Amino acid sequence: MKTTLIPALRLTLVCVVLFMGVYPALIWGIAQLAPNRGRGEIVANNGATYFTQIGQNITTDRYFNGRPSAVGYNAAGSGGSNKGPSNPEYLATVAARVDTFRVHNPGTSQVPAELVTASGSGLDPHLSVEAVLVQVPRIAKVRGVSEASLRDLTAQHTEKPLLGLFGPEKVNVLELNLALDNLGKKGFGNPIHL
Incomplete structure (x- = not known):
């Protein structure tokens, strides 16, 4: 169980950081270059x-x-x-x-x-x-x-x-x-x- 649980938790942590932190920050940064700072x-x-x-x-x-x-x-x-x-x-x-x-x-x-x-x-x-x-x-x-x-x-x-x-x-x-x-x-x- 330990051999599957620890890799699953690591993958979950990596996904959380990547998809809830890095990706939104990247998209927000790109939007700041758009007209009206991405607000339409x-x-x-x-x-x-x-x-x-x-x-x-x-x-x-x-x-x-x-x-x-x-x-x-x-x-x-x-x-x-x-x-x-x-x-x-x-x-x-x-x-x-x-x-x-x-x-x-x-x-x-x-x-x-x-x-x-x-x-x-x-x-x-x-x-x-x-x-x-x-x-x-x-x-x-x-x-x-x-x-x-x-x-x-x-x-x-x-x-x-x-x-x-x-x-x-x-x-x-x-x-x-x-x-x-x-x-x-x-x-x-x-x-x-x-």
Whole structure:
């Protein structure tokens, strides 16, 4: 028993020091080199603050809408739903989202999947360029601005793939909406406080 217990205790001690001390300290040190010291990028609008890397629950017709969230955009408990793609409740939820999207965006034949399905974290702040552009006619009509100016604004806020190779082009919906406010100098109305 002594021959197995002592090595097991040593391994446990090494793992505790390594994974509860050295590794967290290393990650914390690397985070200190990141913008805002690893605490995320914060922007302010009309007295409210927002984390740009957390999706926001903005669903009015005046703004670009982001991905739905299975956790109510709560960063303290990120996660998706555990319902599979054949689950009747999940299918009903997605069908209701598709119907709602079509009511607010009439004439749209294809609804991008990311606008009606929640991301794995429930906090995804980005959309594809296509999912943003499909919303342009609605926003142009509601705000009384040209679709061309909204497409230009989208192009200005499109993030390219990492190193030009990894991942798709994407748009941070919050940053795009804040830039959209600057076109009309109007705020979110009832801001979400994080």
